[in-house]
Amino acid sequence: MILAITNAEAKYVAAAYGAVFLVVLLYVVIIALKLERLERELGELTERAAARPVSESEHRQEVPVG
Amino acid sequence: MAAVAALAAALVAAALVLIFFYVPSDADQGFSQRIFYIHVPVALTAYACFGWGAWKALRHLWKREPGADLESYVAIHQGVIFGSLTLITGSLWAKISWGHWWLWSESQLVLFLVLFLFYGAYFMLRYSVDPGPARANMCAVYAVFGVILIPISFLAIRLANQLIHPVVFNLDGPQMSDSMFFTFCVSLAAMLALAATLYHVELTGKRLDARLRELRELLA
Numbered sequence: 001m002i003l004a005i006t007n008a009e010a011k012y013v014a015a016a017y018g019a020v021f022l023v024v025l026l027y028v029v030i031i032a033l034k035l036e037r038l039e040r041e042l043g044e045l046t047e048r049a050a051a052r053p054v055s056e057s058e059h060r061q062e063v064p065v066g
Numbered sequence: 067m068a069a070v071a072a073l074a075a076a077l078v079a080a081a082l083v084l085i086f087f088y089v090p091s092d093a094d095q096g097f098s099q100r101i102f103y104i105h106v107p108v109a110l111t112a113y114a115c116f117g118w119g120a121w122k123a124l125r126h127l128w129k130r131e132p133g134a135d136l137e138s139y140v141a142i143h144q145g146v147i148f149g150s151l152t153l154i155t156g157s158l159w160a161k162i163s164w165g166h167w168w169l170w171s172e173s174q175l176v177l178f179l180v181l182f183l184f185y186g187a188y189f190m191l192r193y194s195v196d197p198g199p200a201r202a203n204m205c206a207v208y209a210v211f212g213v214i215l216i217p218i219s220f221l222a223i224r225l226a227n228q229l230i231h232p233v234v235f236n237l238d239g240p241q242m243s244d245s246m247f248f249t250f251c252v253s254l255a256a257m258l259a260l261a262a263t264l265y266h267v268e269l270t271g272k273r274l275d276a277r278l279r280e281l282r283e284l285l286a
Contacts, residue, residue: 009098012162016101016155020108023151027264034271041278048285 067266074263077256084249092246101159103249107257109152109178113216115145115261116185120213123206135202136276138209139192140269142185144261149182177219184212 085103092099119141126134156175157167169175188208195201240247 007097009096009162012098012158013100016104016158019154019158020104020151023147023154024260024264027147031264031267031271034275038271038274038278041282045278045281045285052285 067263067270070259070266071263074256074259077252077259081249081253081256084252089245089249090243095163098159098162101155101162103253104257105152105155105159106250107254108148108155110254111257111261112145112148112152112182113220114258115141115148115265116181116216117213119145119185120209123209126202126206127210133273135206136272137269138206140265140272142188142209143268144265146182146185146189147264148257148261149178149185152178153182174219177215181212181215181219184215185209188212 081103085100089100089103091097092102119138122131122134122138122141125131126138156178160169160175161167188205191208192201192205195204235241240250242250
């Protein structure tokens with residue numbers, strides 16, 4: 001069967017399937033943008049955690065083993 | 067999740083091949099009847115998402131299952147997306163078949179719109195209340211009540227006198243040829259798998275967002 005849009009019927013069918021495709025594509029783009037934001041936030045938090053000064057209670061005293 | 071996504075991709079591809087290269091055109095409606103293979107599976111998927119959302123809401127109220135509130139919210143969000151697709155594809159099919167974009171006299175159309183708007187209002191409720199147990203409980207009760215509309219919407223056409231909206235599934239089984247029914251089943255499986263994939267992707271994103279918020283508070 002040739003899929004070329006040749007009449008009104010085929011245009012409506014193409015519009016229906018195209019609408020579903022576009023909505024799913026838009027959804028995927030929104031999710032991708034959100035994941036990008038989460039990745040950026042995670043990077044910022046990692047940097048903040050690495051730059052955080054180590055408190056005295058977190059210091060470990062070296063002791064001989066054995 | 068990768069397996070579900072791969073299954074969804076394979077089923078969607080198979081459904082499109084079946085719809086456009088395998089299944090014969092309908093004797094009455096011709097080529098435009100192919101909208102049936104997307105419209106009905108999308109509508110049934112919307113019902114399934116709303117049903118799943120209501121089930122998770124019930125689990126939240128009944129068992130206090132951790133995370134059930136978020137799962138219910140994501141399922142209802144999916145249901146609204148598939149519901150809007152049902153309305154779009156249905157209007158396109160109505161226009162080419164009946165000559166109208168919408169008929170207020172058709173019970174099933176109006177009841178589906180009521181169901182869609184009911185769950186659309188769910189988000190107004192959710193975002194008008196501060197996050198916490200109270201919001202989770204209110205949203206869960208709302209989601210559970212909404213599920214009552216699903217069988218009403220589904221059965222409306224079978225109980226109504228107007229028969230413009232076609233009935234292809236009745237007590238005698240599917241009123242279509244085997245090839246059409248097979249194509250429909252593959253298309254339905256494709257839409258359900260697609261919804262499951264999107265559900266897991268969105269849920270993972272929401273969980274990650276919540277954990278990052280906790281981490282930010284800890285580091286503050």
